Amino acid sequence: MSDISKGATPDNSSQEGGISSQYDPISVEDKWYQYWLDHQFFHATPKAGKESYTIVIPPPNVTGVLHMGHMLNNTIQDVLIRKARMEGKEACWVPGTDHASIATEAKVVKMLREKGIRKSDLSRDEFMKHAWEWKEKYGGIILEQLKKLGASCDWDRTGFTMDPNYHDAVIKQFIDLYNKGYIYRGLRMVNWDTEAQTTISNEEVIYNDEGEQAILYHVRYQIKGSEETLVIATQRPETIMGDSAVAVNPKDERFSHLIGQTALVPFIGREIPIIGDEYVELDFSTGCLKVTPAHDPNDYEIGLRHNLKVIDTINLDGTLNEKCEMEKFVGKDRFAVKKQIVKDLKEADLLVKEENFVTKIGRSERTNSVVEPKLSLQWFIRMKDISKKAHQAVMEDDIQLFPSKFKNTYNHWMENVRDWCISRQLWWGQRIPAYYYGDGEEDFVVASDLTEAVKLAKEKTGNSNLNEQDLKQDDDVLDTWASSNLWPIATFDGFNDACFDKATGKIDKSKNPELDFFYPTQTLVTAPEILFFWVARMVIAGYEYLDEKPFENVYLTGIVRDKQRRKMSKSLGNSPDPLDLIRQYGADGVRTGMLFSSPAGNDLLFDEKLCEQGRNFSNKIWNAFRLVKGWKTVEVEQPAINKQAIEWFEGKYNQALTEIEDHFSKFRMSDALMTVYKLVWTDFCSWYLEWVKPPYGDPIDQTTYEASVRLFEGVLKLLHPFMPFITEELWHQFKNREEKEALIVSEWPTAGSYDKECLKQADLLFETTSAIRNVRSSKGISPKEVFELHTQAPFVKEVEGSLKKLANLSEVHNSQEKPANAFSFVIGSDEFHIPASEKIDTEAEKKKLQEELNYTIGFMKSVSKKLANERFVNNAPENVVATERKKLADAEAKIKTLEDSIAAL
RNA sequence: GGAGUGUUAGCUCAGUUGGUUUAGAGCACCGCCUUGACAGGGCGGGGGUCGUUGGUUCGAAUCCAAUACACUCCACCA
Numbered sequence: 001m002s003d004i005s006k007g008a009t010p011d012n013s014s015q016e017g018g019i020s021s022q023y024d025p026i027s028v029e030d031k032w033y034q035y036w037l038d039h040q041f042f043h044a045t046p047k048a049g050k051e052s053y054t055i056v057i058p059p060p061n062v063t064g065v066l067h068m069g070h071m072l073n074n075t076i077q078d079v080l081i082r083k084a085r086m087e088g089k090e091a092c093w094v095p096g097t098d099h100a101s102i103a104t105e106a107k108v109v110k111m112l113r114e115k116g117i118r119k120s121d122l123s124r125d126e127f128m129k130h131a132w133e134w135k136e137k138y139g140g141i142i143l144e145q146l147k148k149l150g151a152s153c154d155w156d157r158t159g160f161t162m163d164p165n166y167h168d169a170v171i172k173q174f175i176d177l178y179n180k181g182y183i184y185r186g187l188r189m190v191n192w193d194t195e196a197q198t199t200i201s202n203e204e205v206i207y208n209d210e211g212e213q214a215i216l217y218h219v220r221y222q223i224k225g226s227e228e229t230l231v232i233a234t235q236r237p238e239t240i241m242g243d244s245a246v247a248v249n250p251k252d253e254r255f256s257h258l259i260g261q262t263a264l265v266p267f268i269g270r271e272i273p274i275i276g277d278e279y280v281e282l283d284f285s286t287g288c289l290k291v292t293p294a295h296d297p298n299d300y301e302i303g304l305r306h307n308l309k310v311i312d313t314i315n316l317d318g319t320l321n322e323k324c325e326m327e328k329f330v331g332k333d334r335f336a337v338k339k340q341i342v343k344d345l346k347e348a349d350l351l352v353k354e355e356n357f358v359t360k361i362g363r364s365e366r367t368n369s370v371v372e373p374k375l376s377l378q379w380f381i382r383m384k385d386i387s388k389k390a391h392q393a394v395m396e397d398d399i400q401l402f403p404s405k406f407k408n409t410y411n412h413w414m415e416n417v418r419d420w421c422i423s424r425q426l427w428w429g430q431r432i433p434a435y436y437y438g439d440g441e442e443d444f445v446v447a448s449d450l451t452e453a454v455k456l457a458k459e460k461t462g463n464s465n466l467n468e469q470d471l472k473q474d475d476d477v478l479d480t481w482a483s484s485n486l487w488p489i490a491t492f493d494g495f496n497d498a499c500f501d502k503a504t505g506k507i508d509k510s511k512n513p514e515l516d517f518f519y520p521t522q523t524l525v526t527a528p529e530i531l532f533f534w535v536a537r538m539v540i541a542g543y544e545y546l547d548e549k550p551f552e553n554v555y556l557t558g559i560v561r562d563k564q565r566r567k568m569s570k571s572l573g574n575s576p577d578p579l580d581l582i583r584q585y586g587a588d589g590v591r592t593g594m595l596f597s598s599p600a601g602n603d604l605l606f607d608e609k610l611c612e613q614g615r616n617f618s619n620k621i622w623n624a625f626r627l628v629k630g631w632k633t634v635e636v637e638q639p640a641i642n643k644q645a646i647e648w649f650e651g652k653y654n655q656a657l658t659e660i661e662d663h664f665s666k667f668r669m670s671d672a673l674m675t676v677y678k679l680v681w682t683d684f685c686s687w688y689l690e691w692v693k694p695p696y697g698d699p700i701d702q703t704t705y706e707a708s709v710r711l712f713e714g715v716l717k718l719l720h721p722f723m724p725f726i727t728e729e730l731w732h733q734f735k736n737r738e739e740k741e742a743l744i745v746s747e748w749p750t751a752g753s754y755d756k757e758c759l760k761q762a763d764l765l766f767e768t769t770s771a772i773r774n775v776r777s778s779k780g781i782s783p784k785e786v787f788e789l790h791t792q793a794p795f796v797k798e799v800e801g802s803l804k805k806l807a808n809l810s811e812v813h814n815s816q817e818k819p820a821n822a823f824s825f826v827i828g829s830d831e832f833h834i835p836a837s838e839k840i841d842t843e844a845e846k847k848k849l850q851e852e853l854n855y856t857i858g859f860m861k862s863v864s865k866k867l868a869n870e871r872f873v874n875n876a877p878e879n880v881v882a883t884e885r886k887k888l889a890d891a892e893a894k895i896k897t898l899e900d901s902i903a904a905l
Numbered sequence: 906g907g908a909g910u911g912u913u914a915g916c917u918c919a920g921u922u923g924g925u926u927u928a929g930a931g932c933a934c935c936g937c938c939u940u941g942a943c944a945g946g947g948c949g950g951g952g953g954u955c956g957u958u959g960g961u962u963c964g965a966a967u968c969c970a971a972u973a974c975a976c977u978c979c980a981c982c983a
Contacts (some may be wrong), residue, residue, distance in 0.1 A: 021943060216983075233983055247983095281982060289983050296983080359982090408909055409978055416979075528977085563916090565976095596931075597917055603976090605917065613932070616945045623943035630942070662921095671919075674931065689942080696941045770949085777937065777949040784940075859927060866924090871963035880924050880964095887926060 019629070023622035025586025025615075029725045033147060036728075039739045041085075042152045044092035046517030053084035054092045054521035056488045056551075057153065058534070059161065061100035063107055063138050066145040068560040068568050068594075069527065071578045072604060075591045076557060076669055077525045078151050082721040083664065084522075085152070086748035092518055093152060094491050095143055096159030099135075101429035101480045106196065106367075108134050108428065124427050124475075131428050148579060150587045150724045152744070159491040161483045162430070169495035170430045170483040171448055173541070176505040178446045182382050183422075185434075185441075189297040190421055192374035194318035194334075195367040198425035199378060205362040205371050214361065218286060218353035219345060221246060224262040224271060230255065231352050233285040235359060236295070237345065238338040240265060241324035243272055244299075244308035245291040250276030252287055266350050268325045275306050285355075297373050312375060334372070379423040379432060379476070387417055390539035393549050399539065402555045402667040406528060413532050422482045429477030436472050437461065444474075485537035488521050488550040500545075507545045524551040527559065555667050558603035565605065581611055588723035589614035595673045595722065617677065618726050621719070624685050625730050627693070628708050634699035641801040642704040645691035648762045649711055651754035652683050658751040660718065676718050684715055687766065691802060709734055717749055765799045765806070767827055772807040775823045775834055786810045790819050793830035824849065824901045829893035831901055842905050849905075853898040860891035 036042060044052075055077050060070060077093060085091035108131045109119050119127060143158065159166065177183045190199040217237050220229045232246060246263045248255035259276040272291075279302055280289045293303030294312040303310060313324040320329045320337055329337045345351040362371040391414035393399045394407060401407050423432060435453035436444045445460055447453035450468050457466050486495070489507070492515040494500065499512040509516045520542070526535060535554055542550035560568050560575075568575035581590045593611035598604045656679040663672035692708060694700045700708075713734065720727040720743050731743035776783055788811040789796075789803075796803060800812050818824075821840055822833040826849075866872050867884055 019942095022945070235983065279982090284982055286983090291983095298982080357983095403910095405910060405977095412908065412979065531978095602918080607916090607932095609932075610917095612945075616943095619945050620943065623946085625942080627942035666921095668919095670917095671930095674919090677931080685943085686947090693942090773948060774950090780937075782940095783938075783948070855927080862927065866964075869963055872924095873963085875963050876924070883925060891926085 019626050021623065021626070023586070023619045023726060025588065025618065025725060026583070028729045029148070029150070029587055032725050032728045033150065035742070036152065036744055037155075039742065041742065041744050042093070042154050043156055044090050044154050044518075046513050047090050050090045051088075052092060052518050052522075053081065053087075053089040054094070054518045055081055055523055055525065056094045056491060056521055057096060058524075058526045058530075059096045059098040059159070059484060059487060060142050061103050062097035062135055062140065062160065063100070063104050064097075064142050066142050066149075066578045068575055068578060068606060069557075070142070070146070071149060071590065072560055072594045072598060073525055073527070073557055074146055074149060074151050075594050076555065076598075077523075078149070078591075078724075079595070079669060079721040080523055080525070081152055082724060082744065083748060085744065086717065086720065086746060088747065090517075091152075092154050092157070094157045094159065095146070095151070095153035095155060096157075096487075096491060097140055097143065097161070098480060098484050099160065099162045099429060101424060101426050101477055102196065102198070102200070104135070105131070105426050105428040127427050145579060148582050148587060149591065152724070157491065159487075161480070161487070161490075165493050165496065166483070166486070166490045167430055169486050169490040169493075170478065171433050172495045172500060172502070173486060173545075174430075174433055174478065174482075175446055175448060176502070177381060177386075177544075180505055182386050183379060183446075184382065185377060185379055185444075187375055188378055188380065188419075188421065189300045189373050190376055190378055191362065191364075192316070192372040192376070193364040193367055193369060194316065194372050195369040196364065196426075197316055199374075199376065199421060199423065200364055200371070206365050214357050214359045216285065216355040216357040217342065217345070217351060218355065219266065219290075220350045220352055221266060221288075221290075222264045223258065223274075224264055226261070228258075230258065230263065230274075230288050231286045232288040232290040233355070234290055235357070236292075236338070237341045238320070238329075238334050239292045239295045239313065240290065240341065241268055241270075241320075241326060241329075242292045242294050242311040242313040243270075243290050244293055244303060244311060245272050245306065246274045247277045247280050247289045247291050247302060248274065248287060249278060249280040249282050252280070252282050254287060266345065266348070270325070273306075273308075275302075275308075277302050277305065294375055295373055300373075300375065310375060314372060314374070316374075318369075318372060378421050379434075381420045381422055381482075383417040383419055386544060387414060387536070387540050389543035389547075390414070390536060393539060393543070399549050399551065400553050402553060406531060406554075406556055409528075410531060410536065413536065420479075420482075422479045423474075423476040424479050425475070426477050429480065430483055432474040432476050432478060434474040436474070437466060437470050481533050481537055484534060485541045488519065488524075488538055489515070489541065489545060492518055494519070494545070505545070506547070509546060509548075519546065520549050521551045523553045523555055525555045525557060528556045529559075531556065553667070558598065560604045560606050563605055563607050565603075568606065576606075576608065581608070585611040585615040586618055586725070588618050588726050589616075592617055592673060592677075592722055595669055596677075598670050617681070618723065620681055620685060621723075621726060621730070624680075624689060625712070625733065627689060628705075628712055629733065631694070631705055631708075632699040633702045633705045636701045638701045638703040639801070641805060642692045642701065642707075644799065644802055645688055646704065646707045646711070647755075648691075648758055649683065649688045650752075651758050652762075653679065653711070653714055654752045654754040655759065656683070657718065657749060661751060673722055676722065680715055680719065684711070687762075687806075691806060714749060716743060717746060720744070720746075761795055761798060764793075764795045764827065765803055768793075768796070768803060768832065769806045771825045771827060771832065772809070772834065775825070779823070779836075783808065787834050788813065790815060790817075790822070790833040790835070791830060792816065793827065793832065818901075818904050824905075826852065826894060826897050826901065829890060829897050831897050846902055846905050849898055849902050853895065853902065856891055856894050856898065860888060860895060863888045863891060 057077065058073065081091045081093040111134060112119060112130060174183065191205050193200050214235050216233050216235055218231050218233050219237060220231050222229055230246065243265050248258065250256055250259065258274045261274050262271045263274050265272060279298060291299045291302050291308060293300045293308050293310045295314065311323055313320055314334055315321050318334050319331050320334065322330050342351065363369065364371055394401060394410050401410065433448060434444050434446050435457065437457050445453050445456040447456050450471060453471050454466060454468055457471060458464050494507050494512060494515045496512065499508050499515065501508065509519065524535065538550045542548055562568055562574045566572060566574060590611050592614035596610050596613060656675050659675045660672045663675060692704050716727045716731050728743045772787060787809050789809050790813045792814055796812060803809060804812060819833050819835040822835045823840060823845065824831060824833050863884055867888060873881055
């Protein structure tokens with residue numbers, strides 16, 4: 001065998017005196033990643049007649065850094081894409097990043113603040129300049145990190161949701177949906193983040209699970225023209241000045257007489273009606289509810305029903321305004337006012353009671369400030385109609401979710417889908433293409449640019465004197481998800497002028513070769529948390545613009561948690577640094593570590609030990625390679641036992657591959673990996689290699705050597721999607737190969753048939769081997785001590801040579817006589833005896849056999865009980881009864897054998 | 906409050922339309938082995954009345970019901 005150190009391109013490292021007994025990933029990984037890049041193996045292009053397999057990456061935040069969730073998610077995608085590539089498909093994995101408007105803007109604002117610059121001192125353009133600089137500097141770090149993991153993305157396609165053509169697509173979508181009537185502008189109660197000064201979606205409001213301690217203030221209101229008072233309960237006394245009514249349940253006999261009367265708002269004495277509304281619960285607290293339409297979503301609804309005034313007393317920054325009619329509060333923060341007004345109420349003897357109360361306060365995911373419900377003019381998408389096909393597609397399994405339990409969740413959301421507020425009061429993002437020419441509610445046009453807007457405004461108003469100065473573009477940008485929803489389409493430039501028809505609002509795929517070839521994509525791998533945020537909205541866009549689903553399968557990964565089931569997070573500091581892990585265990589080790597414990601849809605309880613297991617696996621493979629590579633060959637006839645071993649492993653391989661394919665088809669990645677793991681470790685290393693391994697220093701016959709390399713290569717193929725680096729390395733260490741023969745683009749094997757009898761026979765061989773090893777182990781006999789074996793088991797004749805080698809036997813006697821002073825065991829109904837060199841402990845042997853006998857008798861009894869049951873024999877299917885009869889016969893035979901063995905002792 | 910999912914070995918999970926031994930795997934654990942590929946290893950071993958209680962059935966980890974616990978999603982009471 002040639003010097004392994006000059007094996008393949010690129011140069012392979014070696015140590016003096018041979019190959020290191022430990023696999024060193026560091027020296028291998030960068031080299032192969034660069035090799036793959038250099039040879040364009042990740043790059044995909046439309047190819048006539050070839051099947052495509054496309055995955056679009058869930059674009060991470062552009063300024064994000066790699067965390068464990070990304071590691072899991074992207075490992076899975078890479079496994080899928082590498083397998084598809086080997087299967088001969090045009091495998092295209094589109095990478096990219098999301099501009100993530102709120103998160104990124106927050107980071108930029110923070111960075112500016114550290115430099116002493118306030119956002120409010122900057123113009124929009126100036127701010128954007130800073131933001132872009134920031135993006136250029138820090139953006140995409142995460143993509144570089146993914147390369148360390150081995151991600152085989154088509155980097156030529158790297159996208160960004162604010163790329164010019166992507167931006168263009170988003171704007172086209174907005175205009176189109178507006179023209180189709182799906183987008184409207186309306187006054188709505190939104191979640192207002194007073195700190196970030198923006199609306200946030202319901203999904204971005206976080207409620208603490210345990211709730212938060214709050215106080216429920218019982219406040220007395222005077223009734224006009226009466227001595228009577230009523231007591232309302234509120235958490236938010238600072239909103240009293242915005243009250244428009246007091247509501248009671250009309251069925252509430254305590255208060256129904258008050259309906260129609262007038263109450264007076266404390267301090268300011270404003271008159272408000274007392275109304276009856278079913279919304280008020282009879283048995284909650286005082287039964288009287290103050291209605292403040294401007295500051296509570298439910299109150300707003302009540303207000304609509306009763307035509308109440310909306311008195312908005314709180315400014316955008318959370319301070320009170322002059323509408324509260326109390327000068328001393330104007331300009332003061334809502335929380336300061338709350339404190340003061342409680343004090344005032346107490347002094348005025350209007351505070352009846354303070355009750356401790358656990359409530360769930362909504363806080364902003366980004367700023368953690370208490371969300372203020374606020375009425376405001378916002379842009380919305382009407383969801384009901386536009387989402388119909390998307391709903392149907394999943395319910396009818398046209399798009400399959402893995403695991404399927406998420407179908408329920410999806411259904412529930414779709415059935416209760418609510419209009420989606422898409423405007424955000426931020427600068428970083430796609431600015432809403434609406435242009436205002438007046439203060440009226442309808443005084444605007446929606447247009448792709450200012451010139452177009454002027455044109456439309458002229459048409460709409462009939463005023464031909466309007467010019468660019470008369471128009472002012474909306475200050476808000478779009479919710480990030482309103483752009484990332486186009487990800488599978490826009491990354492293939494699906495909205496370019498050639499294929500997107502503005503008049504019909506449809507995309508003609510046939511006019512865009514890229515989209516035509518790669519869309520719909522095959523599999524989306526993402527977190528269940530964003531099933532609605534993102535997945536559902538991509539499906540909606542897919543049907544809206546292409547009348548076609550965006551992907552066939554959605555694989556939902558679990559959340560990565562620590563051993564204590566806590567979610568991994570920066571703030572808890574319980575998340576390891578992924579790159580650190582890769583340095584320590586190798587990318588292959590980390591990848592397999594992640595997948596070992598990641599059954600579909602279940603959370604992954606991450607433990608560094610898993611990476612260790614992955615690393616150990618790499619090492620195992622490495623050492624198997626060292627063994628095979630170290631063999632010297634000789635031209636002699638192939639021994640029969642080697643032939644047997646090869647035939648067996650070929651069968652085992654096909655069996656495993658069949659299983660692996662089944663697992664993949666169900667997205668059971670963990671199970672697929674485990675099957676490969678066992679095939680490699682147990683079957684290939686522990687059995688096959690030991691089976692054919694020549695004695696130390698002896699050469700191996702050429703035929704077996706070649707077969708072993710071939711089998712090893714077959715194993716490397718199955719391993720490659722999971723462990724791309726070590727497999728590519730070994731692939732080239734075995735042979736010099738041209739670039740087109742690289743493992744990454746080698747042909748994925750097809751499962752052939754296998755002889756079940758052959759596998760069964762080998763199982764008996766292994767069982768016997770284990771039993772013999774057990775004799776040595778339990779008797780404290782060295783594994784090196786050679787045994788003789790006496791047995792009449794029929795299968796032994798077929799595998800005698802193999803058994804002798806695996807179990808270290810000198811002789812196998814097929815004689816009827818039982819040797820005296822021997823260790824005995826029974827497999828099936830066959831006896832095995834090993835003559836002992838020293839006097840054996842007969843009692844101990846008897847005891848051992850007796851235990852097995854007891855077990856078998858117990859088993860036999862349960863079977864015969866079943867068979868004695870007439871109803872079982874009559875009702876159970878024939879084959880089941882036959883199986884039971886066979887079990888009984890086998891057990892009886894075994895019992896007899898055991899009894900004989902015991903008697904012989 | 907509504908909906909959903911789960912509960913099998915110390916841990917993480919398989920167990921495919923009820924019937925291949927009296928329930929499996931990986932890891933962890935225990936014992937022995939400085940074995941000529943690998944101590945990041947080898948060989949061997951122990952470990953579960955399948956959450957609980959009823960029911961259906963000749964037969965239940967598997968189907969049904971109730972119950973307990975855990976988790977997830979949605980909505981949310983001043």
